[in-house]
Amino acid sequence: MNIMKKMFNSFLTENSSTSSFSKYDEELGSLHADLKQNIQAIKEVFGGSNDVIIRNIEIGENRRVEIAVLYVEGLVDTESMHNFIMEALMLDIKGTELEAQFDLNDILETIKDSILTVTDITDITDFNQVFDNILSGSVIILVNGFAQGFAVGLQEFEVRSIGEPTTEGSVRGPKEGFTETLRTNTAMIRRKIKHPHLWIESKKIGRMTKTAVATMYIHGIVNEDVLKELRARLDKIDTDSILESGYIEEFIQDKTYTPFPTVHHTERPDVVAAALLEGKIAVVVDGTPFVLIVPALFSQFYQTAEDYYQHxxxxxxxxxxxxxxxxxxxxxxxxxxxxxxxxxxxxxxxxxxxxxxxxxxxxxxxxxxxxxxxxxxxxxxxxxxxxxxxxxxxxxxxxxxxxxxxxxxxxxxxxxxxxxxxxxxxxxxxxxxxxxxxxxxxxxxxxxxxxxxxxxxxxxxxxxxxxxxxxxxxxxxxxYMSPFAPLLLSDQKDALIRMPHSRLVSRPQATVHKNQKRQQSSDSNQQD
Known part of the structure; x- marks a missing residue:
């Protein structure tokens, strides 16, 4: 038995998919001051892929500054790139106000502060940042003689328009559902909850896909213990790819063998907004219209958003x-x-x-x-x-x-x-x-x-x-069986039965331990 266990562990070690990937990243390291050396390294990594466009230009008096503009065709808004980057860089500064500011020793700051007219500019200093940004739809600007550059956010993807949810239909209520774009989805939730305490924590998961994952919660209402546990589980994920929120769901769900789901998912923004207001946490994954909600309770799987729009x-x-x-x-x-x-x-x-x-x-x-x-x-x-x-x-x-x-x-x-x-x-x-x-x-x-x-x-x-x-x-x-086991009397008003909104004074005790009061009770209704 011990021999078989050692052989199995040896097999896992030998077939680890992380070794070559990590080693290659370490070999590239920081950017070089030589522009040609940087471009050559980038071309080698991409294997000469023809959708990676590299444009070399020269600016300044006597064209003494060499600049490379890199982007992936299809991920960048090319019209904006030509209008706000290419034309701005190739502008003849002789005789203009910029001529007095143009200094070879300070060319990076001049480009960033005076030439480029876009706002989303990020400094980059190593190849990992170059690849992460260029594959996320940013335009990379490298200058000869400097071991750093810029990433300009000009993303433009082909996205599906907002439509009606296909898995959660309703007679009364909003008809909009999430799309496959993360920022569109987070914006739809912000439209529902217009409060600065709706916080978003973003990270990328997946060594190869580098999928953007956003954690959304309302500060001051969320259960801090649940938030801490979710962060820990997300940090433990170490895999090559995250292609859908189902990947995240399997990684973060409780390690108990059960056929019942312990993570809820939905494609309705109003359902997510209601869950956030009850102290729960939403996990939005780029590339899928399904948003995860934790913690998940048994009772919520038999409730719908339409329950709160009807009598x-x-x-x-x-x-x-x-x-x-x-x-x-x-x-x-x-x-x-x-x-x-x-x-x-x-x-x-x-x-x-x-x-x-x-x-x-x-x-x-x-x-x-x-x-x-x-x-x-x-x-x-x-x-x-x-x-x-x-x-x-x-x-x-x-x-x-x-x-x-x-x-x-x-x-x-x-x-x-x-x-x-x-x-x-x-x-x-x-x-x-x-x-x-x-x-x-x-x-x-x-x-x-x-x-x-x-x-x-x-x-x-x-x-x-x-x-x-x-x-x-x-x-x-x-x-999982809250508010039935353990029995929480204050939460029974929105479990099997749904009391009128005027009686739903407090948030669910099962998920919210502070700031439980959500509204003032009217004089005609008794407080819970």
Whole structure:
């Protein structure tokens, strides 16, 4: 066993992907004073890629100052670059006010303060900064004789326009969703919360992708312990690539084996704004429209932004419908199997005779029958997602109808089983969060096995084990089942039920430990 462990550790060490990358960065180091040497090193790193444009120009009296302008075609606003950089640098300063300021020993400051007319200028002194900035859409300016230069931010990417969220639709409420551009997403959140205490901490993660990641929170409301833990988990991420927020989610989620998500994600700015005002933290990742929210609680996966745009009584009614849908999606097939297989005495006589008549020609027990129908449903669901949108929904719906009817006529399944599986599928679509529907679909098969083995006793044992598991979970140190376990009476006003806004005086106690009061209670309403 020890030999195998040593071999495995040796394999990991030998195949480490960080060694060559780090070594190459160390070899480049700081910029050189010789411009040609800098350009040659940059060309070697990029391997002569033809989208890396290098423009050499000479400025000053008798063209005595050599300058190189570098950028990646497609990442830079070329019109602005020509107007504000190239024309400004190539301007003949003889006879102008700049002539008196033009000094070879102070050329960098002259270019930065007097020639360039842009505001986003960053000093760079090493090759790592050159590559980070040029691949982020900046224009690099290097001057011969100086071991430093400038990075001018003139980024221009092809971006998707703001549209309606595709995964979180609503009848009433904002129709805008996040895009794949980080700054657009942070700006949309700032439009919702116009307060200077909305702070943003930015960093880049991924040795090769160098993906920009922004952490947003409201200073004075956020739980400092959760913020500290999030920073520590983000700092521990050491990987080549971050291509979507799902990468970050897996790295920062609590290390507990569970099918339930402990990090929430959304593509709605209003949902993120509401979470920030409740003391939570948003993690915005460049290149994806899904923003992460931590800590995540079980109850929030069954709440929607629309709950706060409708009347409180209707919002409460729809929340109870979602909870009912949860139990139906999780337990309907297993309850049917348990009752028809072990507990027939619980059924009315007429219903029992009807079910027995339907199953008369079915060659499989209820367990196999349910298993085949559920697997078929999952395959149809996955096929509907992967097919083109124009035919995907039609194929999944028509396929389910045709296969269900054919199975009944062929005697492979009873009509009652088709009805149970159909109701189960419909209930699973009532979840506001698709992320939470996945573990329910997985656990449904576990409860089917328990019901086929032990009947209602097996289902009871499964429910007890599931509740205990949920009560053990935490998300960044916050109990996953708050405000039910532990029981927080002050938070019950916005858990299963949704009280009117005039009664939501305090922020959730589960996530906010200071500055809990969010509004003044009116004279006509009692304080919490």
């Amino acid at each position: 409180a009584d209707f919002a409460t009614f729809t929340r109870f419908l979602r909870i009912l849908s949860l139990f139906i999606a999780l337990l309907a097939p297993s309850l049917y199997i348990a009752v028809t297989t072990y507990h027939q005495e619980m059924l009315p006589t007429a219903l029992l005779y009807s079910l027995a008549e339907q199953r008369e020609g079915v060659p499989f027990p209820a367990f196999i029958e349910a298993l085949l129908m559920e697997i078929t449903l999952e395959i149809l669901r996955e096929a509907g997602i992967r097919l083109p949108k124009s035919v995907g929904s039609a194929v999944s719906i028509v396929g389910a109808l045709v296969i269900g009817q054919a199975a009944v006529e062929a005697g492979l399944s009873s009509a009652a089983m088709v009805i149970v599986v159909s109701i189960t599928a419909i209930s699973s679509f009532a979840f506001p969060s698709f992320h939470m529907a996945i573990p329910i679909r997985m656990l449904r098969f576990v409860f089917i096995l328990l019901s086929a083995s032990l009947g209602l006793f097996g289902i009871t044992v499964g429910i007890i084990a599931l509740v205990l598991h949920l009560c053990r979970l935490q998300s960044f140190g916050v109990p």
